Amino acid sequence: MEIKTFEDLIDWVRDTHTELAQSMKRSAEHSTNEQASALLQYLSEHEHELVRITEEFERQADAKALKTRLYDYMEHKPVKVAGSSDTHFASLSFDDICREVFAFHDQVVELYDSLGSKAEIPEAKELVDSLRKMEENEAMRLARQISNSQDI
Numbered sequence: 001m002e003i004k005t006f007e008d009l010i011d012w013v014r015d016t017h018t019e020l021a022q023s024m025k026r027s028a029e030h031s032t033n034e035q036a037s038a039l040l041q042y043l044s045e046h047e048h049e050l051v052r053i054t055e056e057f058e059r060q061a062d063a064k065a066l067k068t069r070l071y072d073y074m075e076h077k078p079v080k081v082a083g084s085s086d087t088h089f090a091s092l093s094f095d096d097i098c099r100e101v102f103a104f105h106d107q108v109v110e111l112y113d114s115l116g117s118k119a120e121i122p123e124a125k126e127l128v129d130s131l132r133k134m135e136e137n138e139a140m141r142l143a144r145q146i147s148n149s150q151d152i
Contacts (some may be wrong), residue, residue, distance in 0.1 A: 002023045003069060004070060005066065005067055005069055005070060006061075006065055006067075006068050006115075006119075006124055006128065007058070007061075007067065007122055008068050008070075008121035009070060009115070009128075010057065010058045010131070011058075013054055013108060014051055014054040014055060014058070016108075017048075017050045017054065018047070018048075018049045018051050019053045020047050020101075020104065021043075021044045021047035021048045022044075023037060023046075023087070023089060023117040024040045024041075024044035024047065024089055025040070025041070025044040025084045026086075026087045026090075027040050027086075027087045027088065027089030027090040028040035028044065028089075028090075028149070029087075029090075030087045030090035031089070031091075032090075033093070033094070034100060034136070035094050036089075036092065036093060036094050036097060037092065039094055039098075039146070040089055040090075040097065041098055041147075042145075042149075043097070043101055043142075046138075046142055048074075049138075050135075050138055053134060053138070054134075055133070057126070057127070057130065057131055060143045061127050062123040062127065063128075064121065064123050064124075065121065065123035065124040065126070065127040066127075068119065068120065068121055068123075068124040070115060071118075081119035081123075086102075093135065098146060101142075102139060102142075102143070105135060105138070105139040105142075106139070108135050109132055109135050109136055109139070112128050112129075112131050112135060113132055115128050116128035116129050116132060127149060
């Protein structure tokens with residue numbers, strides 16, 4: 001996907017969360033580790049929730065902000081994610097799954113942070129800052145819930 005505007009960026013992030021959710025769901029079905037399978041199922045549902053939240057941000061965003069062009073996007077290293085049909089998570093341990101998922105969320109936060117600092121209009125900066133905060137908060141919530149599940 002070619003990302004030229006903040007709207008394209010939001011669409012790409014939404015689609016990436018969707019692919020990650022589908023990959024995790026398929027991986028959960030193929031995993032022989034019960035704990036890892038349960039984690040993958042939970043993470044898949046969480047990624048679908050992030051899709052819903054991201055869509056809501058896009059619906060409520062200022063039209064001018066959405067149409068603002070991203071000139072420096074290509075300078076940022078691309079965020080890598082498993083394709084929707086990928087089941088590589090099935091072979092990972094609980095801890096490896098966590099590391100990979102949090103690394104992905106950290107990369108998205110970095111991308112938002114980088115682009116927010118270069119936004120040319122206040123509406124675009126506000127939009128990308130809100131998206132960054134949402135991504136950070138969801139990653140923290142996810143970390144707490146995973147930590148709590150390990151305590152059980």
